[in-house]
Amino acid sequence: MNCFSLRNTLPDLARGGTAPESIAHLQSCPECIKKLSHIKEIRQLIKRLPHHSVLPELKKIALEDTDGIDDEYLENMKEEQRKTRLFDQSPWYVKSGIEALALAVMTIGIIWGIPKVRQLYDRSIQRRLETLDLTDLSVSNTEDTETIAQTTTQVMSDEIKAVANEVWRFNIKTDLLHELQTRLLNAIKSEHSVDNRETVVGTIAPGGVQIDFTASVEFIQQFKGEINAIANKLEQENTLPVSAAVSAKTIKPRNSGLTWYKSKSKTKLPKDRIRIVIWLSQM
Amino acid sequence: MNQTEKELAKSETSKLADKYSDIVFDLIASITPAAQTRVELFQTWIRKMTKQSARFTKYERAAAIKVSTDLLLAIDRTQINNKKQFDPRSRLNIDIDTNRTRHFEYFFNHLRTFERLLLLLSDKYDFSYNEIGTILGMPEDSVRLNLLMIYESLEYNIWRPGE
Incomplete structure (x- = not known):
């Protein structure tokens, strides 16, 4: 050594x-x-280092202090011991085997599960598409979604009610732009429920005229009928000058093409008020 | 835990405290200079013993002391100042020819908590390497090797090479 x-x-x-x-x-x-x-x-x-003895009083105080220990904590400790004891006492090859098995099961589960989940998702989408009723889309939503354009016959329907803070948009295609504008403005200005009716004018824009104003909720019920009547009347009148101008030829009168829809206003309107926008487009 | 179980745990702790409180308090006092900290650590030890009394079926003494050494080591980890070891400037201020015991105490108190615990358990209380390993969580050979390194470190500082 x-x-x-x-x-x-x-x-x-x-x-x-x-x-x-x-x-x-x-x-x-x-x-x-x-x-x-x-x-x-x-x-x-x-x-030879000095020996420190514990005072009996300190020992007594420390032992009495254990009364305040948390029961739940002790329960958890015991439970934890019960749980871990079996696993801890097992030999290493059993522990490793269990861990490896768990890992393998988890991996297989993930590999097998992901396509299954995807398949289930696809099926649910397909089922929803099969059960989807397209007619539901035609129901007007008064809150936040836009409705599909309505026909002139539906304008007359009283089932569709106006709600405050909505925007009603009417679109009329016409040849006689200024005549229709004058008629509409006269109709609007004669109504008391229209706000600032004296100042309502049509704004000339490329392709047509836009009339924009606010009114009370009740106004729209009668205005729907009026605008439809004006549009129809104009359509009937429109056939004469056109046929006269073309003289002998028979021309099919054009449809005035009144369409409308309503949506919720993005800007806050006064109480019980709705906004009406009429767009007269030049044909 | 009902009242009976609580009483049982308390009586078990009381028995363990009777057996090991002296050695544990001495260990705590040898490591910790502040009296208040000693008392707090001792109380914490009793509290932890009550909570863990069900585990003390085997290696009772080692398990009881391990609770206290874990507390001391946990405190050591939080005190960065304890990491300052053997400052050469402070070594110069010590008269080598003065009392060997004072000289030893100075360097002993500058050891890390872990090293002091190892020396105390091995030399003051004459615990076996196996028991020390159980308390400090290391194999017997590591205990032996660590002891040797600490001895050599102390020897170098107390008896200068060539002295």
Whole structure:
């Protein structure tokens, strides 16, 4: 044995170990004897460190203080011990086996599950498409969705009620733009429920004229009928000048093409008011 | 936990405290200089013992002391100042020829908590390497090797090379 090998056994020798090889080396190596004596001295110094005794009062107080321990915490601790004990006591190959099995099951589950979930999702979409009734779309929604354009016959229907803070848009295609504008403005200005009716004018824009105003909710019920009548009347009148102008030729009179829809106003309107926008487009 | 179980846990803790409170308090006091901290640590030890008393079926002494060493090591991790070891400037201020015990105490108190615990358990209380390993959570060979390194460090600082 050399000094390097002895070095590792010094703590044992200092504690009273009697390995014959180490003893034999120590008899012939003063350096190692010195080192060993130093370690023994350190041990003695540690043993001589002052001893601190706990006061009985402190012990008593500390033991009494345990009354306040949380019952639930203790229950959880016991439960945790019960749960972990079996697994902890199992040998490593059982633990590893269980862990590997769990990992494999999880991986297979993911691989198998993802297409299944996707398939279920596709099926649900398909089922919804099959059961979708397109006629539902024609029901007017008074809250926030736009309705599909209505025909002139539906304008007359009283079932569709106006609600405050809505925008009603009418679109009329006509040849006699200015005549229709004048008639509509006269009709609007004669109504008391229209706000600032004296100042309502048609704004000339490329392709037509736009009339924009606000009125009370009740106004729209009668205005629907009026605008339809004006449009129809204009259609009937329109046939004469056109046929006269073309003289002998028979021309089929054009349809005035009144369409409308309503939507919820993006801007806040005064109480019980609706906005009406009439667009007269030049044919 | 009903009242009976609580009483049982308390009586078990009381028995353990009777057996090991002296050694645990000495261990805490040897590591911690502040009296208030010692008391708080001791109380925490009792509290933790009450909560964990059901586990002490095997290696009772090691388990009881491990609770206290875990507390001490946890405190050590939070105190960065404890990491300051063997400042060469402070070494110069010590008269080498003065009392060897004072000299040793100075360097002992500058060791890390883990190292002091290892020395105390090994040399003051004469615990076996196996038991120390159980308390500090390391194999026997690591205990032996760590002890050797601490001895050599102390030897170097107390007896200068060539002295």
